[in-house]
Amino acid sequence: MTNLDPSQAANAHIQERLKRRIHSPQSMAPNLRSRQLHVMTWAVSLPLVGYVALFADFGEQEHCFSPLRRWFDEKRKQFWSLTPEEEASLRSQGQMK
Secondary structure, eight states: OOSSOHHHHHHHHHHHHHHHHHTSHHHHSOOHHHHHHHHHHHHHHHHHHHHHHHTSOOOSSOOTTHHHHHHHHHHHHHHHSOOHHHHHHHHHHTSOO
16 A cells, blocks of 8 residues: 555555455355345245145146146145044944934
8 A cells, every 4th residue: 555645545455445345254155034034035036836736727737736736636635534434433423314
């Protein structure tokens, strides 16, 4: 800095201070708004991916989500149906005809 005039020295000092601020750990941490946006992105993306993989209409032909959809349909039917033991129990209690 010995060869610089006062305005260039001041400019160099300001640039050095800016570089220190930019590279400090506090400036590298995400701010609250960035974190909120990140969480919102995941909250929107995951249900959207689930919908596309399980319910979106790709036509009748086989596609990459077909095995997943067959597995999901089987699990959904198992969840919403009764086993033969459960049906017999409900019939014996008179709650099912």
